[in-house]
Amino acid sequence: MSVFATRAFNNHEQVVFCSDPITGLRAIIAVHSTVLGPAVGGCRIWNYAAAHRNAPVDVAERRTEEDAIFDVLRLSRGMSYKNAMAGLRLGGGKSVIIGDPKAVKTPELLRKFGEFVDRLGGRYYTAEDVGSKPRDMEIIHEATDYVVGLEHGAYATGDPSPHTAKGVFYGIEAAVKHRLGKDSVKGLKVAIQGVGNVGRDLAAHLREAGASVVIADISKENIERVLAGGPAEVVDPAQIHAVEADVFAPCALGGILNAKTIPELKAKIVAGAANNQLDDEDADDWRLRRRGILYAPDYVINGGGIISVESEVHREKLDEAERARKVRRIADTLEKIFVESDRTDMPTGHIANEMAEKIIDARRREIAAAAE
Ligand code: NAD
Numbered sequence: 001m002s003v004f005a006t007r008a009f010n011n012h013e014q015v016v017f018c019s020d021p022i023t024g025l026r027a028i029i030a031v032h033s034t035v036l037g038p039a040v041g042g043c044r045i046w047n048y049a050a051a052h053r054n055a056p057v058d059v060a061e062r063r064t065e066e067d068a069i070f071d072v073l074r075l076s077r078g079m080s081y082k083n084a085m086a087g088l089r090l091g092g093g094k095s096v097i098i099g100d101p102k103a104v105k106t107p108e109l110l111r112k113f114g115e116f117v118d119r120l121g122g123r124y125y126t127a128e129d130v131g132s133k134p135r136d137m138e139i140i141h142e143a144t145d146y147v148v149g150l151e152h153g154a155y156a157t158g159d160p161s162p163h164t165a166k167g168v169f170y171g172i173e174a175a176v177k178h179r180l181g182k183d184s185v186k187g188l189k190v191a192i193q194g195v196g197n198v199g200r201d202l203a204a205h206l207r208e209a210g211a212s213v214v215i216a217d218i219s220k221e222n223i224e225r226v227l228a229g230g231p232a233e234v235v236d237p238a239q240i241h242a243v244e245a246d247v248f249a250p251c252a253l254g255g256i257l258n259a260k261t262i263p264e265l266k267a268k269i270v271a272g273a274a275n276n277q278l279d280d281e282d283a284d285d286w287r288l289r290r291r292g293i294l295y296a297p298d299y300v301i302n303g304g305g306i307i308s309v310e311s312e313v314h315r316e317k318l319d320e321a322e323r324a325r326k327v328r329r330i331a332d333t334l335e336k337i338f339v340e341s342d343r344t345d346m347p348t349g350h351i352a353n354e355m356a357e358k359i360i361d362a363r364r365r366e367i368a369a370a371a372e
Helices: 048-052 057-085 107-119 134-141 161-180 197-208 220-229 281-290 304-313 320-344 348-371
Strands: 014-020 025-033 043-046 091-098 189-193 212-216 247-250
Touching (some): 014 107, 025 057, 048 057, 057 091, 091 107, 107 134, 161 197, 161 304, 189 197, 197 220, 281 348
Parallel strands (some): 189 212, 189 247
Antiparallel strands (some): 014 025
16 A cells, blocks of 8 residues: 555655564554654554454455554644644654554553654654553653653653643633634633543633533543532533534544534534544535634644643753743634634635644745755
């Protein structure tokens, strides 16, 4: 199969296939761009084969690999755009380990993966993602220094979730100002899908600012934790996107904005933390625009987490004031996107991608000019 011809290929600098017969490691590391700095992005451990269980073995193997390649290419490009839009000195990368985390995740396999990351010599830094946990990063760290999001160590920045939640809160304020002409969220209703690490803190910020929250989660425990902090209306997870609210904040998994759910939205704004909210990046961006719903591009509004770990990559002492300033700037970046979207009548996701590409291209030209 082809990598260069894959739909998600976008002039990625380097794609590394890693395999080890002893530990059973099958992994792909994609370095999309190091123009702005070392490529950073999480390590996803995912059972890509599950979707092809009923196919003949050879077909299932091919499709499993195709899905993993597609994911790593798409996600690594997304990291380049996210880091560019957050104004960071970081490029974009991502890695995937193929397999059910419960079955494949042994310390030996993680260390072997760390060795492959190490061989890239700092062009790629890995981090926690779906299927991997902070303690897995500690094991990978035994084989390489190119890991961020560590809990201990001189440059550890700690849990990024509170910073992500703060950034989403500022982003909601910016969207409310732009779309509803209001200076605050006071008196508004926000529907939050998923009240885990980010959604829970977001609910607290919103309530503190005088908004009411409607929440849904498949975890009773997480619902209870939010209710322990103050009032919230609880609805069925299948209904949360369609409730009467001013803002819909997806903070669970990707793909919630699609051909079925978008026509059912009542909120005029979608602004939340989840990655890959648009099921079809192009079509769903347009669907939202056509319905007059203001969409805060996910990788821009959820940039607080990566902002939080930037100093760890550069082995710099954390400057908390600078981190807070960058998180606050998410609101200004979104406002620029909203204005440009109105001016050009193009959807906000398209505009964000264009802006990110311009930032990377400008830096690429600077580097080329300096080398001449
Ligand atoms: P989390 O796992 O702590 O929380 C997700 C919550 O969503 C859980 O409570 C889960 O039970 C719930 N959930 C899952 N499926 C659901 C469904 N169908 N309906 C309702 N609830 C459902 O994750 P998190 O760290 O809070 O991150 C939330 C989202 O934000 C994820 O998409 C993540 O990739 C993205 N994100 C997180 C950060 C961060 O700093 N944590 C940074 C950037 C992006």
